[in-house]
Amino acid sequence: MDLTALSDFNLVATHGGFGRASRVSGQPKASLSRHVRALEESLGVRLIERGGRALRLTPEGAVLHARTVDPFSEIAQAAEELKAGIGRPRGVLRVSAPLLFAHVAMGRLGAAFCAAQPDVRLDVTAEDRLVDLVGDGYDVVVRFNPRSDDTLVGRRFLSDRLVLVAPPNLQRPSTNEGTPELPAVVRAGRTDVALWTVVDATGQVHTYHPRPVLCFSTPLLARDAVLAGAGAAILPRSAVAVEIASGHLVEWGVVQAPAIECWVLHASRRLVSPKVSVFVDFLCAYFAEHSE
Template sequence: MDLSALADFNLVASHGGFGRASRASGRPKATLSRHVSALEEQMNVRLIERGGRELRLTPEGAILHARTVDPFDEITQAAAELKAGIGRPRGVLRVSVPLLFAHTSVGRLGTAFRAAYPEIRLDVIAEDRFVDLVSEGYDVVVRFNPPVDDTLVGRKFLSDHLVLVAPPHLPRPPDREGPVKLQAVVRTDHAEVPLWTVIDASGSVHTYIPQPVLCLSTTFMARDAVLAGAGAGLLPHSAVAPELASGHLVAWGKATTPAIECWVLHASRRLVSPKVGAFVEFLCAYFDERAPASDRTAGPG
């Protein structure tokens, strides 16, 4: 198989036509057409339906494109990196992160990463939605408690946990047998809110029945409502750490639910480029250095 012709076929298929591929690549349209025709003759199969206004791949062409486009992208990226300098982290790194992580960490993290790798431009998009890393053009994603996905690989770099917080002036309900009702700010619009079970600093277990006074869709709206005195809230520690340190909020206990795992992931089918490898290593080291010794449940490894 003529690999040059295959590369031109993928170029045309990816851009949706010979003209678009020619404009994007700067290669003559006639050359692209000739190479695709030669590939069809070599394989004895039609890959592109000609004659219509829009390019349409045949079923065989669609299969060939799906099976070969990623390897050729990797070859192109590897060649560019070799030309720029072997193993040198550089270029644009597109990262998708959840809103909570963006608000609590990305500003400081991005500045430190930029200082360490000045030839990488970090483009971070904050969004609370599922992101298809490959089809949407991301190099890396940060996700909380990601499901098992054999198309992605990565590392856990941080464990967060939920903590029951309240403003200092809000009286804590007295202990009694059985769950206790609690005026609460919740992050759900469900009719029923699960019980909140926490362990306080002395090791005692307390169970509360949240009585929602506000149902808010983001962590930071809920945090601000708790700060304003609306009620108690069960929130990620990372979202309220500054307020706990300053005394604007107090912690009534740590949730008994499993910790929130923070993962940095990239595509398993792609070779790990120097810029992706640099970001993953930096992220793990950054949070490992900042975690208290007793709280280092994640990090490199």
């Protein structure tokens, strides 16, 4: 198989036509057409339906494009990185991160990373949707408790816990003689709120009956309401660590539930570029002191 012809076929298929592929690559349309026809002849199948206004791949062409476009993209990326200097992190690094993590950590983390790697420019999108890393054009994604996925690999950089926090002026009710009621900031959309059971620093178990006074859709809004004295809330420790350390919030106990695992992931099928490797290493080192 002529790899040049295969490369030109993928170029035409990716850009939706000979004209667009010609403008992007600078190659004449006649050369692209000749190469694709030669590939069809060598394989003995038609890859592109000709004659219509819009390019349409045959079933055989669609299969060939799907199976070969990613490897060719990886080769092109590797070639660009070699031209730029072997092992040198550089270029734009696109990152998708959950809203909570992005708002709590990415500002400071991003500034520190760019100071350490001035040739890499971070492009961070804060979003809670489950993105398609390859299809949406991201280099890495940050996810909480990710599901097993053979197309992604990565490393866990943080284990987080849910904690019960309250403003310092909220008197902590005794749980020795029952389950006391507690003014609570809860998640929006919850019609019924279960009892809150936590374990304090001495190992004693406490159970409270939350009485919702405010409902919010994000942990950061709930945190701000607790800071303003609205009541207590159960929140990820990472979202309130600064406030607990400064004394603006008090931690009353840890929820006995599995830890929230935070992972940084990248595509397993891609060659790992220097900019991805250095970001993953930096992120893990940055949060090493918070890991459990």
